[in-house]
Amino acid sequence: MSEALQILQKYWKHDRFRPLQQEIIDSVLSGQDTFALMPTGGGKSICFQIPAMVNKGICLVISPLIALMKDQVANLQKRDIKAIALTGGIKSNEMIDLLDNCQFGNYKFLYLSPERLQSDWILDRIKNLPINLIAIDEAHCVSQWGHDFRPAYLKISGLKDHFPNVPFLALTATATPKAKEEIITELGLHNPKLFQKSFARKNIAYMVFETDDKLFRIEQILKKNPQSSIIYVRNRKSCLEISTQLRYLGFKATFYHGGLSSKEKDKNMLLWMQDEVQVIVATNAFGMGIDKSNVKTVIHIQLPENLENYYQEAGRSGRNGDKAFAVLLTNPSDIAQTENQFINILPDKAFLNSIYIKLCNYFQIAYGEGINEQFSFNLNAFCLKYKFPVLKTYNAMQFLDRQGVITLSQEFSEKITLQFIIPSKEVIRYTSLNPHDEEILLAILRTYPGIYEMQTAFNLPLIAKKSNHPETQIYAVLQKLKEKGIIDYHSRNNDSTLIFNEIREDERTINRVAKYLENQNTLKKEQFKSVLKYIKEDKVCKSKLILNYFGEKTTEDCGICSYCITKKNKKTNTIPLSKEILLIITNEELNSREIQNRINNKSDDVIFAIQQLLENEKIILKPNNKYILKL
CATH class of the missing domain: 3.40.50.300 (P-loop containing nucleotide triphosphate hydrolases)
Structure with a gap:
């Protein structure tokens, strides 16, 4: 041996x-x-x-x-x-x-x-x-x-x-x-x-489904495959919302994102690892070093930034060799939303230069100084002061971090979370009896409409600006509301730490790294085009598309992806079902869930018939996610 x-x-x-x-x-x-x-x-x-x-x-x-x-x-x-x-x-x-x-x-x-x-x-x-x-x-x-x-x-x-x-x-x-x-x-x-090693995962069925009701589709998938599952979402708010909705539907679910404390992360991870919950809803902060062999399904409910990340996250399913599913749910509005979130927030050289100079000014660093200086940093307060868009600023700072210009700890969770725990009519009554607090309360309620249903991340500088009151007064009102049992309120001191790794040289610093920025922006746009090709291409096996992206050529279809299944189903007669769907939407608009409730057929057959009608331009999907006849 x-x-x-x-x-x-x-x-x-x-x-x-x-x-x-x-x-x-x-x-x-x-x-x-x-x-x-x-x-x-x-x-x-x-x-x-x-x-x-x-x-x-x-x-x-x-x-x-x-x-x-x-x-x-x-x-x-x-x-x-x-x-x-x-x-x-x-x-x-x-x-x-x-x-x-x-x-x-x-x-x-x-x-x-x-x-x-x-x-x-x-x-x-x-x-x-x-x-x-x-x-x-x-x-x-x-x-x-x-x-x-x-x-x-x-x-x-x-x-x-x-x-x-x-x-x-x-x-x-x-x-x-x-x-x-x-x-x-x-x-x-x-x-x-x-x-x-080949990128082929022969036991994973890559599925792309266009759906107007993602939660309903998730419910169907999880009921059909009740084994361990991961649902990937793009932000922390979605983690909480989707896991809460799944629990309401009767599933055992928890969530995981970068803003949780180590104790909360470990607790939620353990629940899922030990199969005490079926589903973990997570951002891409989840997954590194995780090796759970019995994950049956990985579901993405928003478009990934690139196929590299998607392949890694989808590949967390089926490690025991059993058949598994990597499902990507889309609807027509996803492309525009993802472009706004990934492409339109890419910083250019001028924006990067502006961010760097304002950062130095913010911490009163003189030209030629600042190396190894360390500061506590609040992203929201910085963006509010200089009227910078938060996501674009975060991307610019992340780029400066990767270039070694600064070091930024990745702790961008809010300092405060809160939830109203009394009915809205009682909050209105409190407001009428405490007119001095009215502007602050109205600013909170208008900014966070879901604050009655769940613990909500709270942006203190934003509410201070909207209500035209100092942050100290907002704190005082929150403390009073907590003491009176009106809100459940948690405060954590988790500002980021920012370290300047170089002396301040303004344009010289940015000019040195700008070529990398241009290359990366070009790359990100090309990668996103590959994602769009993956979801839109309906005449090529999904597994083959992924393999080709990574330079592997294959002539064989996988036989189990959404394209291959559709190809098999096309041999079945969907004409009677399609006629029934056309008949019931003649006089009223219906979404896919409502159509399925009216028709006594398997949900997969109904969805396939709807997709065929869309492809043949017999019906159209309106912005309100309801189907109508195409005139």
Whole structure:
């Protein structure tokens, strides 16, 4: 038995390697630069963790994802394997101690972000460590044609000068052919062995359904497949709303997003991992390092930003090999909404320059100063002061963070959440008896119409502006309402932390990074076009579309996606059902749910007949999501 397999059995309790893992490990152990392109769920971390355990010394793991670093370090420590992560928020003296531990404490893994390598003193300390392997996780970040490019990755190749005999292992789950070539070049990989697992997931049925009533369609899917499920949404508000609606419909559901506390995240995650709830509704903050084998269905109810992210998230289903479903629900308004959310909020060079200068002014940083200065930062207050759009500003700051100009902790949840817990008529009565509070209460109720139904994230600067009252007075009114039992009110001090990594140089700083911004904006637009092609193309197998996007050519249809099922169904006679649908909408507008309630047929057959009528232009879908005859 090989030493690698013995270590796998001893620490990970597995009897054998997954496909390609053994070959990749053997390549690394032979001292060869290696590139592993393995789709999500393929077990990439084992490919560097095992060879690092076989050899003496320490493995340097470069990763852009703090959450994933923490998760992997925690999992290694549970197995009594010594590992450290140099994440954000660690003070210099603590970092010195951690690096001392790496040098003298027999540690096996050191995780850090590529930005850490830009600190000369950290790089000097790393040069003196007994490095046995350099693993670059999420290696697509080194490519300007990858979906999450970070210029700090371009500096990694410099490690070759200090560790000429140490193998590099580049790992990624998603890379197009163009990105793959650039990764090899930019990392300076020397005659690398390339291992690529097919992107085909033969047990996953990729489904795209156009529907006017997404919640009803979700209800049908979850009843038909009552096993473990994930529903991906775009924002935190939708997490709460959809999970609440599902519980109202009788499903066991919880939710997960970046604004929850660690305790809440762990609690909700555990409920789902242990199958105490069927569904977890989540933003894309959920999923890194999650390996739940029995997920039957992954549903996206809004269009993804790119096919790379969609493939990774959809691939969290069916890891046990059983048939699983990756469902994307769309309606005609989705394209315009997604363009507004992804394309129209891309910052250009002029906007980026304006944001950077205002940031420096906001914190009173003089030209030529500011390096390593740290501040508490509230995004909403900053945007309100300078009248900047929040999402576009966030994108600009995220870009500056990725370029290493600033470091921004990702804590953009609101400081306050509240909910009215008495009937609306009682709130009106309170307002009439307390006229001094009226303007504040009316501003809250007009801004947050759903505040009676659920805990609602509360933007204090916005309400202060709308009511024309100082924030201190808003606080006082909220405290009074809480004491009187009118609202349930929670306040957390969770402003972001902003660190300036460079001296202020205004246009010189922005000019240096602007070319990356232009490339990324072009890339994001091209990626979104690929998403539109995926949902609109109705004459090609959905699995084939995904494989072609990632450079795999195949002539075979999968047989189980929405296109393939539709192709099979076209052989069945839907004429009588179509005539019945046309008859019932002759005199009134109906949505799909109302049509199904009137017709005694399987819901899938009714939906298929509606889609056929739409394709043949016999009916049209109005903006109110109701169907009428086309005149």
